[in-house]
Amino acid sequence: MFAFAVDYFILVFVASIGVIQTAASIGGLRGLLAVKRPLIARPLGIAIAVAAIAWFFLGADRNINDYAGGLDSNMQGLLFFLAVAASGTLTCLLTSLLNMRMRDNERAPDMGLGALRRSCWWRALAHNYRYWFIEADNWRTQIKRYLLG
């Protein structure tokens, strides 16, 4: 079961890296792209996802019951979540290194993923932190207003 779980984790991890690249190019999130040109990133992401699925199924017989070494639905759900979280984290960190020069100089930050249209994830995070916790007069009130407004 452990080997199967590892294979499943790798499948979801690699495939979701590809899917995030494709989705980021569709959403115009240039800061999340490992390849600068969205028209290359899109098919490349799909190819990565398809390759991961092909690797998973061509490598071994995957029609296995959970008590015979397969995964039950709870374990599948947990591994899927962990693999997507890991691939999202890796994508953010790696593309932050690759796109370090992308920065948004506007004073008020674009909230959320929208900031990644003009800056990399790390700079967007730093920009948010500076804006909310250093430059804002009263960050507690401002964040409360932002969250509940």
Place this chain on the structure above:
Amino acid sequence: MADADKALFAWINALAGRAPALDTAMGWIASDYIVPVCLGLALVAMWFIGRDAQERMRYQIGVFTALTALALSNLVVLISNAYFFRPRPFDGMEDVTLLFYRPTDSSFPSNSAAAAFAIAAVVWRINRRIGAGMFAAAAVYGFSRVYAGVHYPSDIMGGIIIALVVTAFTLRLRDLLRPALVVAIKLARLFAIA
């Protein structure tokens, strides 16, 4: 009714064993992994594809709603299995071509169909194009399960009905929980991950 169900099963399952390539493809599709993983990856994509903050918020609330519908449909099937057991086709009929392992849980309702159609139905309410793709994947998934000899057609229909009822309930629930979801997504936006 039961005879018609068995006759339809026999007709679809008789297609198996004729073309090895088709059997391999159906075995892959019917497996517990390929369609659920693809539907999950489509939800991952939905998290990122919104073109502006409003659209992203709508899609991201949709992802939470789809996951809730998935969990609730699993719960309904689990409760149903505790009170009702229907043997699998390969246990109740002769000359079944089985392209799958031998599941031991109840054949009715189909958990896989309920889960796949629940996700597709929620996404259909948010984005018709992606929803239509997901419905197509769920339909092929359901068909492949009958083809592979692990479900009767009525099991799939039972799963679809559960999915639609659960979806209607989940969409109501979403409307009630929207303020909390919006706060959670706004909080995630502070970290540039939503």
